[in-house]
Amino acid sequence: MTTDPLLDIVQLGFAWPGQPELLHIPVFQLSRGESLFLQGPSGSGKTTLLGLLGGVQLPGRGQVRLLGQDLASLGSAARDRFRVDHTGYVFQQFNLLPFLSVAENVALPCRFSGLRQRRAHERHGSVAAAIERLLGDLGLPAELRQQPASSLSIGQQQRVAAARALIGQPELVIADEPTSALDADSREAFLRLLFAECQAAGSSLLFVSHDQSLAPLFDRALSLADLNRAAPRTGV
Amino acid sequence: MPLLRLALASLANRRSTVLLTVFAIGLSVCLLLTVERTRHEVRASFASTVSGTDLIVGARSGAVNLLLYSVFRIGNATNNIRWESYQHFAEHPRVKWAIPLSLGDSHRGFRVLGTSEAYFEHFRHGRQQALQLAEGRPFGSEPFEVVLGAEVASSLGYRLDQEIVLAHGVARVSLTHHDDKPFRIVGILKRTGTPVDRTLHVPLQGIEALHVDWRNGMPARGAGRVSAEQARQLDLQPRQITAFLVGLHSRVSTFALQREINQYGGEPLLAILPGVALQELWSLMGVAEQALFVVSLFVVLIGLVGMLTAILSSLNERRREMAILRSVGARPWHIAGLLVMEAGALTLAGILLGLALLYLGLFLAQPPLQSHFGLYLPLTPPGVYEWGLLGAIFATALLMGALPAWRAYRQSLADGLSIRL
Numbered sequence: 001m002t003t004d005p006l007l008d009i010v011q012l013g014f015a016w017p018g019q020p021e022l023l024h025i026p027v028f029q030l031s032r033g034e035s036l037f038l039q040g041p042s043g044s045g046k047t048t049l050l051g052l053l054g055g056v057q058l059p060g061r062g063q064v065r066l067l068g069q070d071l072a073s074l075g076s077a078a079r080d081r082f083r084v085d086h087t088g089y090v091f092q093q094f095n096l097l098p099f100l101s102v103a104e105n106v107a108l109p110c111r112f113s114g115l116r117q118r119r120a121h122e123r124h125g126s127v128a129a130a131i132e133r134l135l136g137d138l139g140l141p142a143e144l145r146q147q148p149a150s151s152l153s154i155g156q157q158q159r160v161a162a163a164r165a166l167i168g169q170p171e172l173v174i175a176d177e178p179t180s181a182l183d184a185d186s187r188e189a190f191l192r193l194l195f196a197e198c199q200a201a202g203s204s205l206l207f208v209s210h211d212q213s214l215a216p217l218f219d220r221a222l223s224l225a226d227l228n229r230a231a232p233r234t235g236v
Numbered sequence: 237m238p239l240l241r242l243a244l245a246s247l248a249n250r251r252s253t254v255l256l257t258v259f260a261i262g263l264s265v266c267l268l269l270t271v272e273r274t275r276h277e278v279r280a281s282f283a284s285t286v287s288g289t290d291l292i293v294g295a296r297s298g299a300v301n302l303l304l305y306s307v308f309r310i311g312n313a314t315n316n317i318r319w320e321s322y323q324h325f326a327e328h329p330r331v332k333w334a335i336p337l338s339l340g341d342s343h344r345g346f347r348v349l350g351t352s353e354a355y356f357e358h359f360r361h362g363r364q365q366a367l368q369l370a371e372g373r374p375f376g377s378e379p380f381e382v383v384l385g386a387e388v389a390s391s392l393g394y395r396l397d398q399e400i401v402l403a404h405g406v407a408r409v410s411l412t413h414h415d416d417k418p419f420r421i422v423g424i425l426k427r428t429g430t431p432v433d434r435t436l437h438v439p440l441q442g443i444e445a446l447h448v449d450w451r452n453g454m455p456a457r458g459a460g461r462v463s464a465e466q467a468r469q470l471d472l473q474p475r476q477i478t479a480f481l482v483g484l485h486s487r488v489s490t491f492a493l494q495r496e497i498n499q500y501g502g503e504p505l506l507a508i509l510p511g512v513a514l515q516e517l518w519s520l521m522g523v524a525e526q527a528l529f530v531v532s533l534f535v536v537l538i539g540l541v542g543m544l545t546a547i548l549s550s551l552n553e554r555r556r557e558m559a560i561l562r563s564v565g566a567r568p569w570h571i572a573g574l575l576v577m578e579a580g581a582l583t584l585a586g587i588l589l590g591l592a593l594l595y596l597g598l599f600l601a602q603p604p605l606q607s608h609f610g611l612y613l614p615l616t617p618p619g620v621y622e623w624g625l626l627g628a629i630f631a632t633a634l635l636m637g638a639l640p641a642w643r644a645y646r647q648s649l650a651d652g653l654s655i656r657l
Contacts, residue, residue, distance in 0.1 A: 050653070054652070054653055056653055080568075084564065084565025089653060091563070091653075094560075096560070097245075097560055099248060099249035100242075100245055104245075108561075109565055
């Protein structure tokens with residue numbers, strides 16, 4: 001087993017054009033299989049950090065390395081491919097394309113990533129079987145799978161989004177406030193399902209939220225404010 | 237094709253806008269195709285009105301005018317020509333046949349043509365097609381016989397052996413009827429798709445007999461009147477005709493004879509080559525016809541701009557859709573491709589709808605068009621030219637789709653993976 005971290009940030013600095021530096025993260029690491037709670041209020045640069053981790057934005061200085069690969073050294077097309085091959089995303093709400101069926105939504109990453117399609121094949125025999133298995137594990141009733149995604153409740157939608165993030169076993173799952181639209185009971189239930197599935201897929205989980213109460217469920221909890229050495233913004 | 241599936245599903249999600257857009261494109265495509273088809277059929281039927289005739293001769297006026305009244309039965313002759321002039325050239329050694337034409341009377345809006353048996357023998361239309369009788373026979377030596385064009389017979393519901401009365405002049409409602417001298421229908425011609433269909437053909441002697449007792453453009457009164465029976469006994473040799481068609485033994489002598497007719501000392505005559513005059517006439521109509529084409533092109537363009545507007549205005553509300561696609565691995569060019577495909581799919585559906593509307597329209601409009609305008613629009617599949625037009629529309633749409641595609645490309649680069657609305 002390699003001891004290299006999955007995600008490795010070194011002396012990262014980022015500023016939006018014409019603005020003071022928003023992020024300065026000297027060091028940050030995420031190990032393989034680890035689940036990390038990253039706490040940060042809105043406006044703290046969370047979304048920007050996620051953009052940097054996904055290679056959608058590039059750091060002004062320093063490096064973001066995923067699986068040892070410096071994202072900035074890849075071309076934009078290669079970066080897009082690298083992201084979908086190795087990262088699954090779950091967002092706060094409205095994660096799904098309403099006009100596709102539940103199963104089609106889950107299959108989307110396999111359509112854009114050959115690697116994830118192959119892995120789904122290797123582990124479950126086919127993409128369709130992988131979808132069945134993931135949705136089943138996440139407790140989504142079978143009769144909903146061919147329904148349009150727009151017909152689901154928010155809790156169901158988030159479970160479908162989790163299945164989509166996990167299909168094809170990406171090394172990293174990034175969840176950005178996925179539970180904020182859920183009530184307290186379903187919040188914890190959703191998290192336990194997410195943990196179990198990440199474990200089964202061998203994926204690390206980076207969970208970003210402002211809700212401190214969830215932190216104890218994770219392997220490790222950090223605050224973005226502690227991580228970020230950039231001068232705190234005033235007036236927000 | 238996952239992208240195409242995505243594009244179609246996204247379109248299906250916006251059904252009402254999409255249907256309206258497709259409908260607008262469909263209507264505009266249908267309009268363009270209809271204009272094009274009508275244009276070509278009019279041109280074709282126009283060119284086939286007269287064939288095999290080497291020269292048309294009438295009183296000196298303009299070539300187009302002469303062509304219009306002698307062949308298309310439109311307008312009137314400014315002057316008649318003398319029977320002697322006709323005879324002079326009919327017996328000319330270079331002339332194979334000549335058909336005298338005498339116009340000026342009408343029957344319920346249809347023109348009456350006084351002519352001779354030579355008309356049925358030598359007149360050609362289309363690709364050298366002779367006139368054929370659907371029923372009956374050509375008129376004989378009896379002056380009060382009439383042969384109907386197909387359209388005259390069908391729209392007025394006339395049958396063989398019926399007797400009809402001609403009217404003086406060509407106005408649709410005529411105050412002067414030749415009701416003392418009725419004509420008997422002896423033949424009905426097959427449909428030709430030319431002005432022949434809308435013409436009543438009578439012997440020259442019949443025309444002469446109608447007007448034998450006329451003085452100064454008015455029928456004689458009382459004792460001066462001549463009955464049909466009396467007229468039959470008279471010498472009905474016509475003194476004047478309106479024009480005549482000439483066929484030559486050899487087309488090589490066309491220009492020589494044309495010059496000879498134009499310089500004829502007996503009276504001022506004009507000889508024209510039908511092909512040249514048709515060209516001249518068509519170039520007059522060509523402007524209107526091309527204007528129609530340009531207008532319908534613009535209508536298609538407007539249809540496509542409508543589509544562009546619909547796609548562009550949907551972009552903002554679809555930013556989330558784009559961001560979701562980006563988060564599951566779609567690259568910006570996938571997003572751009574999606575929008576081009578969307579434009580392509582909308583236009584393709586529009587084109588198919590346009591074709592469907594065209595054929596439905598042709599199917600419904602064919603009989604009335606043929607009977608009212610003598611225009612036959614065939615239900616044939618699109619030709620190379622029409623496919624070319626449709627292809628050009630499709631290509632234009634894809635090109636226009638590049639604009640929202642570029643906007644979405646930029647937008648998805650800027651928005652990244654998450655967008656909170």
